[in-house]
Amino acid sequence: MTLPAIRVRAVTKCYGALQALAGIDLEVAQGEFFGLLGPNGAGKTTLISALAGLVRPTSGQLEVMGHDVATDYRNARLRLGVVPQELVFDPFFTVRELLRIQSGYFGYRHNDDWIDEILHHLDLIPKADANMRTLSGGMKRRVLVAQALVHRPPVIVLDEPTAGVDVELRQGLWQFVKKLNADGHTIVLTTHYLEEAQALCGRIAMMKAGRIVALDTTSHLLSSFASRSLKVRVELGDVALELGGTAAGEWVEFGFDEPGEVEILLARLRQAGAGVLELAVGGADLERVFVEVMRRA
Amino acid sequence: MPEASPFIGFRTLLYKEVLRFWKVAIQTVAAPVLNALLFLLIFSHVLDRHVTVYGGVAYTAFLVPGLVMMSLLQNAFANSSSSLIQSKITGNIIFVLLPPLSYRAFFAAYVLAAVLRGLLVAVGVWLMSACFVLTPIAHPLWALAFAVLGGALLATFGVIAGIWADKFDQLATFQNFLVMPLTMLSGVFYSIHSLPPLWQQISHFNPFFYMIDGFRYSFFGQSDASPWLSLGVVSLCFALLAALTLRMLATGYKLRG
Numbered sequence: 169m170t171l172p173a174i175r176v177r178a179v180t181k182c183y184g185a186l187q188a189l190a191g192i193d194l195e196v197a198q199g200e201f202f203g204l205l206g207p208n209g210a211g212k213t214t215l216i217s218a219l220a221g222l223v224r225p226t227s228g229q230l231e232v233m234g235h236d237v238a239t240d241y242r243n244a245r246l247r248l249g250v251v252p253q254e255l256v257f258d259p260f261f262t263v264r265e266l267l268r269i270q271s272g273y274f275g276y277r278h279n280d281d282w283i284d285e286i287l288h289h290l291d292l293i294p295k296a297d298a299n300m301r302t303l304s305g306g307m308k309r310r311v312l313v314a315q316a317l318v319h320r321p322p323v324i325v326l327d328e329p330t331a332g333v334d335v336e337l338r339q340g341l342w343q344f345v346k347k348l349n350a351d352g353h354t355i356v357l358t359t360h361y362l363e364e365a366q367a368l369c370g371r372i373a374m375m376k377a378g379r380i381v382a383l384d385t386t387s388h389l390l391s392s393f394a395s396r397s398l399k400v401r402v403e404l405g406d407v408a409l410e411l412g413g414t415a416a417g418e419w420v421e422f423g424f425d426e427p428g429e430v431e432i433l434l435a436r437l438r439q440a441g442a443g444v445l446e447l448a449v450g451g452a453d454l455e456r457v458f459v460e461v462m463r464r465a
Numbered sequence: 466m467p468e469a470s471p472f473i474g475f476r477t478l479l480y481k482e483v484l485r486f487w488k489v490a491i492q493t494v495a496a497p498v499l500n501a502l503l504f505l506l507i508f509s510h511v512l513d514r515h516v517t518v519y520g521g522v523a524y525t526a527f528l529v530p531g532l533v534m535m536s537l538l539q540n541a542f543a544n545s546s547s548s549l550i551q552s553k554i555t556g557n558i559i560f561v562l563l564p565p566l567s568y569r570a571f572f573a574a575y576v577l578a579a580v581l582r583g584l585l586v587a588v589g590v591w592l593m594s595a596c597f598v599l600t601p602i603a604h605p606l607w608a609l610a611f612a613v614l615g616g617a618l619l620a621t622f623g624v625i626a627g628i629w630a631d632k633f634d635q636l637a638t639f640q641n642f643l644v645m646p647l648t649m650l651s652g653v654f655y656s657i658h659s660l661p662p663l664w665q666q667i668s669h670f671n672p673f674f675y676m677i678d679g680f681r682y683s684f685f686g687q688s689d690a691s692p693w694l695s696l697g698v699v700s701l702c703f704a705l706l707a708a709l710t711l712r713m714l715a716t717g718y719k720l721r722g
Binding site: 222243252403 | 473476555566722
């Protein structure tokens with residue numbers, strides 16, 4: 169049986185009275201594109217930090233590719249690349265110096281071929297000899313990704329990698345990450361951009377208050393929690409809200425599972441005298457699922 | 466990928482720490498040399514004709530080993546402590562914590578880089594002091610032993626301060642209320658035999674005194690305390706601080722939450 173890329177068993181982390189992780193059990197299979205979602209303070213970054221050895225869990229066990237992150241930290245860390253959430257950099261060095269140094273920390277010298285390849289894929293070649301201080305925020309974000317990949321880890325964790333990043337870079341980054349995933353790398357992604365998670369992740373865990381409150385394939389989450397949506401702009405918005413809709417600006421939104429329900433909804437609106445001015449039907453989206461899961465948890 | 470080597474990790478961290486201070490060598494090497502020379506210029510100008518030490522050593526010559534060692538110690542402390550606090554505050558310490566570097570490699574790299582900076586400054590002060598007075602080294606091995614051990618002791622102290630401090634002003638507390646007074650009161654500018662008996666006794670509880678005095682022995686073959694005693698005290702202090710620092714690193718104190 170193939171080892172999971174990541175295995176988390178009964179992990180808790182307490183900071184005094186605050187329980188940041190309240191008993192997490194999780195397995196991510198090799199080659200998965202896995203999403204870890206949750207509101208701020210849910211414990212996502214704490215879990216990632218525990219996996220990377222940056223935080224010591226109060227109890228429980230974490231493994232990367234079968235290597236315990238505490239007792240066999242050397243092998244575990246060699247197999248893990250982490251793109252941190254904060255835009256941190258060392259102002260003393262150029263991009264290439266930084267990548268060579270990072271490669272050396274992991275025990276690899278003469279790694280320039282791979283470094284050049286990463287620089288090429290992340291469109292960093294023109295900035296290779298620029299000092300980190302001179303780079304824009306987006307460029308610094310790319311360097312963070314490059315640093316996480318410099319030792320060719322089979323498991324890559326991206327902690328909100330597209331926060332504050334322009335559309336062009338975001339698309340380029342996702343192309344590269346999808347290529348890495350296609351090449352066999354396991355990807356774990358945390359993001360607040362739920363449309364990105366929906367488009368990229370095969371499986372998703374949602375966290376709240378240090379617990380996993382939903383864990384399933386993306387398609388199953390979408391089909392089991394919500395539903396598609398009918399948005400209507402009506403003459404009498406209050407009437408539509410009384411029929412169970414939720415306000416969304418000038419629009420009122422209804423969820424539905426079966427297409428036949430649309431006809432019934434429209435008929436009820438007509439009967440109530442809320443003349444429909446415009447309507448739009450939307451597909452199921454992760455944002456609705458997320459809101460629903462967080463509401464129920 | 467070839468097999469990863471733990472030794473390369475240590476060597477890279479050492480290289481990075483050396484490169485870090487070398488890239489700003491005007492600030493980290495040249496400026497301390499200039500500071501020490503200003504001390505030498507002023508004190509020798511004021512006191513050289515009035516003070517002789519060890520029955521015949523001119524005061525300016527007496528001053529040189531003390532200033533060389535003081536510069537070495539202060540810069541060794543400054544290097545490891547400032548590197549760590551800067552990395553912690555800017556957050557880039559994460560790049561050292563994510564790789565599989567052992568805590569021993571971490572300790573050795575930070576301490577060695579700091580010792581190297583201290584030695585560079587020390588050599589600079591000694592060479593430039595030749596503009597004022599020639600002070601040949603009578604016992605080079607003693608000089609090397611005290612320079613390396615003293616530098617390692619202060620570098621280790623710098624690692625402790627850098628890990629413990631969360632803000633620059635906390636680090637400045639170490640510098641201003643421990644390192645600077647203990648250095649100034651260690652006999653850099655005087656022989657403790659010129660002090661009243663009580664202060665002579667108190668000076669023997671200052672580990673900096675043994676570093677300065679032992680180092681001065683290597684120049685003149687004379688000192689206030691036996692060089693063997695000084696070597697023993699400095700070695701013991703280093704061993705104790707190194708054990709404490711390794712313990713802090715092994716448990717992840719203030720580095721791994």
